[in-house]
Amino acid sequence: MTPPKERGLVVEGLRKRYGNHLAVDGVSFTLPAGGSLAVVGESGSGKTTTVRMLVGLERADGGTVRLDGRDRSARARGRAERLARAREIQMVFQDPYLSLDPRVTVSGCLDEVLRLHTGLDAAGRRAGVTDLLDRVGLGAREAAALPRGLSGGQRQRVALARALAVEPRVLVLDEAVAALDVSIQAQILDLLREIRREAGIGYLFVTHDLAVVRHVADDVLVLKAGTVVESGPVDRVLDSPEHPYTRLLMDSVPRRGRLPLG
Template structure:
């Protein structure tokens, strides 16, 4: 098989459960599979509790699946990494950007110094090379010398998220996972960050996995969308097809839940109860 034919990222039959009170087990993700090709962008869509964030955490190694496997360019990466070199290699392959950039930014040091530390950790020992790379990363995400010297608390929300993206890009990952990465931003800032991600995707060929509850964001960024409901995939199709003619009741419910003229939240609640009655967690 040629290298070009090997998927960039592939998840096969992923399952993750958590221990609950009284010995019960909650199924967070059940039999999840997808394929992401180089330069592709996959949206994973669902409401809170759908399993999308657990999926993101499994992709970057923060959670281990109970069953199934994850492959990067044909090589399994599901097994728990042991040793510093293996952990760095895993981090270099797949990076994540969170909803709250404070989760990945060190509040005690400036943005430029933070990026330099990441480069040093991953083997860039030449100070001049690090400095030049820091400038390149900041420029790539639309930040400059003033932001490089600033502590995270001195930046706006959009600037902090750009810095978090620069931090993730510093190790040149093959895949960037974005977990609700723009949901806390103002709409105008969201657009700026989404445009930035589209530009980075075009210029680098990086693969994107965009986890979001917002179908408008998925429409803007992604080629394909995978809709999750209570841990399971209920629909997985190209974004234009899914949005134009959703096949599953839950996807239709998500689309109808977006505020629009004549929108009635009480009606949406009734449809939810009719279409998707509660069931006990497995």
């Protein structure tokens, strides 16, 4: 009998060292297809290093990364494989302004992605740009704007549209709402939940802010000094934390007025 195909993202024993500093030490987790996992911890806990290895921005010193059963651990061979991997896992950063070309309009930015990753002609790309902007709540005015002419929340929506353009299997959000004020945070988180319902994309949400975790994730992974100290369903981990470090993180969350989500 043929075994069922592995679905989702499976990370086993991921390690990364910088000189004498072991930044990530044996991190393992599973993100089911269409699931949402929050990776939490203080600055320096290894969160960002872990996800940078997943998307190929850093080379792991050990461990394996598989997506739907395909090994992503080895170096990609050739341009076609690099592009295919980029389509599978996309990343949205905390400050989208740094990842957007200041000389290129929003529509030009999205058109470039579609031209690189799809076989659409010019008319098809124009329609694709309009559809992507509509999905993230932007329109013609924003399409013609340069990044400097947009608000922080609008730039983050552009970054989401650019990531969605390649129809990824997994979307990595590295502190993606941390730089926004709380009302805009709520709007972006609502948008992310809607996109997940519609597209079935898996989310890997990296944050130091436990106040937003319940609103974005099914499961949570707690990192301390590059090591997993606790993991499990969000409600169980946040309501009844077992590890002292998780309890410390919970005690640091403001109890009132943190995030106006209904």
